[in-house]
Amino acid sequence: xxxxxxxxxxKVTEKGKDVELRCDPIxxxxxxxxxxxxxxxxxxxxxxxxGNSAPDKSGLPSDRFSAERTGGSVxxxxxxxxxxxxxxxxxxxxSLPSLDTQYFGPGTRLTVL
Amino acid sequence: xxxxxxxxxxxxxxEEPVHLPCNHSTISGTDYIHWYRQLPSQGPEYVIHGLTxxxxxxxxxxxxAEDRKSSTLILHRATLRDAAVYYCxxxxxxxxxxxxxxxxxxxxxVRP
Numbered sequence: 001x002x003x004x005x006x007x008x009x010x011k012v013t014e015k016g017k018d019v020e021l022r023c024d025p026i027x028x029x030x031x032x033x034x035x036x037x038x039x040x041x042x043x044x045x046x047x048x049x050x051g052n053s054a055p056d057k058s059g060l061p062s063d064r065f066s067a068e069r070t071g072g073s074v075x076x077x078x079x080x081x082x083x084x085x086x087x088x089x090x091x092x093x094x095s096l097p098s099l100d101t102q103y104f105g106p107g108t109r110l111t112v113l
Numbered sequence: 114x115x116x117x118x119x120x121x122x123x124x125x126x127x128e129e130p131v132h133l134p135c136n137h138s139t140i141s142g143t144d145y146i147h148w149y150r151q152l153p154s155q156g157p158e159y160v161i162h163g164l165t166x167x168x169x170x171x172x173x174x175x176x177x178a179e180d181r182k183s184s185t186l187i188l189h190r191a192t193l194r195d196a197a198v199y200y201c202x203x204x205x206x207x208x209x210x211x212x213x214x215x216x217x218x219x220x221x222x223v224r225p
Contacts, residue, residue: 004156033212043157043215050211059212091156095211102213104156
């Protein structure tokens with residue numbers, strides 16, 4: 001079946017612009033996660049959605065970052081006023097009940113010039 | 114989250130077994146041991162997980178020490194496609210937060 005998809009696969013933007021990254025989880029998966037991976041760094045948790053519960057935003061690095069999940073499916077990660085340090089690969093993952101295996105998408109590579 | 118320690122890198126030969134170690138001396142009784150791997154230019158993928166007993170699946174085996182303070186991921190016959198970063202992660206199966214906390218992992222190189 002279809003896996004987690006993310007779009008765009010690559011995004012180049014100028015410093016100060018806003019960007020939106022999209023994640024389509026596996027159908028029926030109630031949990032959705034965003035991570036990011038900076039060059040030479042490990043994966044860093046950003047935010048977690050589980051069903052209709054309030055999201056866990058504890059990993060968001062600043063208030064320029066926000067995410068929403070509409071209808072319990074598609075999620076959008078928004079970065080406002082992008083900075084060069086935001087350059088990274090942004091990865092989305094989804095899972096069945098929140099403690100199950102996480103399935104990752106291919107990521108969106110964001111480059112802020 | 115309890116911490117895991119892995120070597121930075123390991124090399125193996127194609128078609129030979131590979132043993133990837135992980136130390137987790139501060140593991141708690143409710144922590145499961147998960148392994149994910151990340152192939153070049155891809156997102157991570159699940160490999161295997163276990164609690165106390167050794168586990169086998171089509172990808173690998175997981176050997177867990179009796180005191181649970183260490184574990185070893187075993188690839189029975191390495192292929193070139195197994196070259197990746199392998200992450201050993203402790204994950205509590207209690208509580209509300211089920212995020213994965215990735216360390217630096219171990220980079221496995223496979224020689225033809």
